[in-house]
Amino acid sequence: MAMNSSNKSKVIYTLVAWCVSGLIFFPILWTLLTSFKTEAEAISASPSLFMFEWTLENYFDVLSRSPYFAHFWNSVVISVGASLIGLLIAVPAAWSMAFVQTKRTKNLLMWMLSTKMLPPVGVLIPIYLLFRDFGLLDTKLGLVIVMTLINLPIMVWMLYTYFREIPHEILEAARMDGAGIKEEIFHVLLPIALPGIASTLLLNVILAWNEAFWTLILTAANAAPLTAFIASYSSPEGLFYAKLSAASVMAIVPILILGWFSQKQLVRGLSFGAVK
Numbered sequence: 001m002a003m004n005s006s007n008k009s010k011v012i013y014t015l016v017a018w019c020v021s022g023l024i025f026f027p028i029l030w031t032l033l034t035s036f037k038t039e040a041e042a043i044s045a046s047p048s049l050f051m052f053e054w055t056l057e058n059y060f061d062v063l064s065r066s067p068y069f070a071h072f073w074n075s076v077v078i079s080v081g082a083s084l085i086g087l088l089i090a091v092p093a094a095w096s097m098a099f100v101q102t103k104r105t106k107n108l109l110m111w112m113l114s115t116k117m118l119p120p121v122g123v124l125i126p127i128y129l130l131f132r133d134f135g136l137l138d139t140k141l142g143l144v145i146v147m148t149l150i151n152l153p154i155m156v157w158m159l160y161t162y163f164r165e166i167p168h169e170i171l172e173a174a175r176m177d178g179a180g181i182k183e184e185i186f187h188v189l190l191p192i193a194l195p196g197i198a199s200t201l202l203l204n205v206i207l208a209w210n211e212a213f214w215t216l217i218l219t220a221a222n223a224a225p226l227t228a229f230i231a232s233y234s235s236p237e238g239l240f241y242a243k244l245s246a247a248s249v250m251a252i253v254p255i256l257i258l259g260w261f262s263q264k265q266l267v268r269g270l271s272f273g274a275v276k
Helices: 002-034 057-065 068-099 105-117 120-133 140-164 168-176 181-192 194-210 213-218 226-231 241-261 263-274
Strands: none
Touching: 002 241, 057 241, 068 105, 068 140, 068 181, 068 194, 068 226, 068 241, 105 140, 120 140, 120 213, 140 194, 140 213, 168 181, 181 194, 194 241, 213 226, 226 241, 241 263
């Protein structure tokens, strides 16, 4: 009886998981299907899910109208650059908070987390004016700086949680063998926490890739990433749903491929201690 009850529970949980996954994935599926429709079919009052005239016209129009690969390269530079710079700052910061704690460490961590609760529009004017005065508007460097700053609290928190899972005795043994702070971090701590560091890096690449608010405010053409590329298909004349869907698919495919091939590493890192 107990075995049957356990099997029924697994079946129920599996069905619930598939239903939730289907609800989450459905908007992506709808966007993908819309990208293969004509504009007339895309705005139809009774759109069809699969029974429509499939076309690649939207993708050809998007590629001919916009420099897709220039926007793609901007996204790569901004997301990867911001994540790597953030990692260089977050690793020593998280190390100090995890292994050299003071009575103010928890308050500092909470203060860093509280900065993520502030709506971005709240600091829009001062950041815009600073960027204007320092000549950083519509530059990849400016966006790298912004992405680094807005995601740095998340990186520090995640790495701090990973580092807290590492036994202090390992680091103490390294110190007794004569290791300095540099050797302790690079030769002892980083190899042990590599799964957590990799998942932190991947997550922040995804967050920076999908950031839309700052990319639309601080760029115009030269440094515009794929989020601005998508927004270009929203105009005062209306929304071109089919072309907008095609642009969206082209923007999410690279990061979707990255997530697919790194999912094991990401899950392993998240289960290492970041999510409890």
